[in-house]
Amino acid sequence: MNLILVMSSVSGTLIAIGTGNLYNDIFYLAVFFVLIAVLAAAITINKALRSMLKVTMPEVVKEEERLKAEKKLSRKNYWKSTWNYIMGLKPLEQEKDMVIKNHEYDGIEELNNPIPVWFNALFYSSIVFAVVYLLIYQVFGWGLNQDQEYEREMAKAEVAKQEFLAQSANSFDENTIEVDETGTLAANGKALFTTNCAACHGANGEGTIGPNLTDRFWLHGGEIKDIFKTVKYGVPEKGMVPWEQTLTPAQIAEVSNFILTLRDTKPANPKGAEGVEVTAYESEGGAAPAAESEASADSTATN
Numbered sequence: 001m002n003l004i005l006v007m008s009s010v011s012g013t014l015i016a017i018g019t020g021n022l023y024n025d026i027f028y029l030a031v032f033f034v035l036i037a038v039l040a041a042a043i044t045i046n047k048a049l050r051s052m053l054k055v056t057m058p059e060v061v062k063e064e065e066r067l068k069a070e071k072k073l074s075r076k077n078y079w080k081s082t083w084n085y086i087m088g089l090k091p092l093e094q095e096k097d098m099v100i101k102n103h104e105y106d107g108i109e110e111l112n113n114p115i116p117v118w119f120n121a122l123f124y125s126s127i128v129f130a131v132v133y134l135l136i137y138q139v140f141g142w143g144l145n146q147d148q149e150y151e152r153e154m155a156k157a158e159v160a161k162q163e164f165l166a167q168s169a170n171s172f173d174e175n176t177i178e179v180d181e182t183g184t185l186a187a188n189g190k191a192l193f194t195t196n197c198a199a200c201h202g203a204n205g206e207g208t209i210g211p212n213l214t215d216r217f218w219l220h221g222g223e224i225k226d227i228f229k230t231v232k233y234g235v236p237e238k239g240m241v242p243w244e245q246t247l248t249p250a251q252i253a254e255v256s257n258f259i260l261t262l263r264d265t266k267p268a269n270p271k272g273a274e275g276v277e278v279t280a281y282e283s284e285g286g287a288a289p290a291a292e293s294e295a296s297a298d299s300t301a302t303n
């Protein structure tokens with residue numbers, strides 16, 4: 001029963017990996033089964049011969065079994081003595097040879113047991129390890145020491161951080177954007193401003209077609225959230241382009257941060273004030289609600 005199962009599973013694999021030629025497959029399968037049959041026949045014949053031998057020449061069989069048992073015993077002894085050697089164990093009979101002479105106090109004697117092999121192995125391998133370690137980390141500098149490992153981890157973390165920031169930089173909008181205190185975004189935004197915005201707002205934000213971005217007067221609010229919103233959605237009916245299709249949220253954030261840095265820069269040829277004056281920006285402690293300034297901006301727009 002088992003044999004059939006094994007054979008069928010084996011032939012199953014053979015078919016699965018088959019050569020692609022059906023006749024070849026059948027041929028190999030046939031060869032396979034013939035070989036199995038030959039093996040089975042050989043085992044059967046061997047068994048039959050042995051039982052015949054038991055009847056006809058019992059002393060030969062007995063001798064064979066005795067030799068086998070002997071071998072087993074000597075193998076067992078070998079392992080036992082090896083184990084005792086490694087553990088440094090001595091048979092009890094040898095104890096009196098190991099007693100330390102003239103070393104008896106109040107009837108207590110001490111044995112001079114050998115240091116077990118395992119302990120010595122550990123001891124010497126620790127020395128070897130130390131030498132190898134010294135060479136790798138201190139002499140050849142192949143391995144990273146703690147400081148270098150720290151540096152590497154930090155560099156890795158920095159990369160991960162940048163990736164994360166790049167991702168999250170694209171996931172904010174006019175409701176979540178905050179002023180970037182580090183100034184990195186603003187620095188990146190300068191180039192964006194020059195390419196995309198300077199044509200209408202002037203190279204320094206002094207204003208030409210578009211309003212002056214350096215003064216404190218705003219049509220649509222001067223806080224970061226307002227500027228982000230204006231840049232993103234634009235004011236199409238007044239000629240301000242909606243940038244959300246052209247710039248990524250991260251880029252809009254950069255250019256918006258850059259515009260904040262233009263405040264009070266007093267460039268040459270400034271365009272006149274438009275909109276409402278923001279007397280106190282959020283960064284200056286004021287909190288002019290954006291909606292209010294927008295509402296009044298429409299009524300006071302001069303363009």
Ligand code: HEC
Binds near residue numbers: 259
């Ligand atoms: C085609 C010309 C043009 C370009 C290019 C342009 N703008 Fe404008 N922008 C305008 C005009 C016109 C207005 C005024 C809209 C209004 O009157 O409501 C404006 C208004 C603004 C405002 C609002 C100012 C306020 O007083 O509230 C901001 C902020 C602004 N633009 C930023 C940008 C940025 C950033 C870019 C580049 C990414 C840019 N603009 C590109 C024409 C332009």
